[in-house]
Amino acid sequence: MKDQIVAYAKKWLEDGRGAGFLALKKDGRHVRPHLFTDPAELDALSLGDEHGVGTERYPLVKILMRLHHRHPTENFAVMVRGCEERALQKLAQASQIALHRIQTVGFCCPGELAERCGCLKPYPEDPVAGTKPEVPPSSKVVTATPRNFVRDMGFLKEQFERCIKCYGCRNVCPVCFCKECTLEEDTFVPRTGTSLPPPNPEFLLTRAVHMVGYCVYCGLCEEACPADIPLRTVYKMVANIINESQGAWIQGVPERGRPPADESERDEKSATG
Structure with missing residues (x-):
């Protein structure tokens, strides 16, 4: 999946379509949020799974919203899972971001993570990488009546x-x-x-x-x-x-x-x- 995301993001940056690509970067033994502006940097991109599935996660959408407010005329791309895409939709409905200035680079969560989270939709609408997992009924999807x-x-x-x-x-x-x-x-x-x-x-x-x-x-x-x-x-x-x-x-x-x-x-x- 990483290779597909890197290839997509490199082309997006090389084509000059925006100011940067917000994702995760491996920095030594650590993973942190990073705004990639140079396509050559993307070799250090991380999916946050160096230490196990879903172990390194950050609020990329919250960081993106701050970037968007500081640079309202710039276009940005962002790496998203299904839940992060849903967060962007909610922020757009609340007039907090303009989706036409945001390019999502989505990837599907593996089945293991989807089951652990009890996620009803662990993938974006149009993922760049990964396969949409089958999501069985989960005890984490709680019903309270x-x-x-x-x-x-x-x-x-x-x-x-x-x-x-x-x-x-x-x-x-x-x-x-x-x-x-x-x-x-x-x-x-x-x-x-x-x-x-x-x-x-x-x-x-x-x-x-x-x-x-x-x-x-x-x-x-x-x-x-x-x-x-x-x-x-x-x-x-x-x-x-x-x-x-x-x-x-x-x-x-x-x-x-x-x-x-x-x-x-x-x-x-x-x-x-």
Whole structure:
């Protein structure tokens, strides 16, 4: 897969189609995000699998959004998986990026990673490299309905209370773009001068509700969480409970209905805010 991506990106840069190609670069024993501007550099490109499938991941879409805001007239290319492509679509819907200035260079996640993540669509629409894997039903795709509401709320309450409010999930999230964050209000994190904020289960609950219709289940938040909270499961459970009354909705899968009604209002408010 790497050779196919390198060949595509080299031609894109050599043809002068944009300012750079955002991807991962192997630097010694480390892998880090890098904006490739010289085609000769691409031999160091990494898929983030040097130490195992999916071990090296970064919020490339979040980095791309910052580049896009700083250089609004430039074109960029970016290496994406299925979840990252869905994040770009969500940001475009919220008027945070202009897709006509973004060239996606997509590749399919291997079946092992797709199964581990419980991803419903572990590939972009038109991948440059890789084969779209068969995705079997996964226990990670959680269903939460009124039938098991009491059990699920007990599980969720336990997770909410474990949160230490470090903002790691928010900071790494590719679709988090609000200029003012509700979670920074004193209601959630009082400025008490203590080493840790006091218990406040509503902190994570508020974020989980806020992510309904936005979360693309990339799992970056879960990897960043120092409390080892299964955030993908938490977000899916909260979304399923809310969507029980509003119709099934999965970001990036249009045939699964429409997002909750208030999401379009939030998009409009954020874009003009």
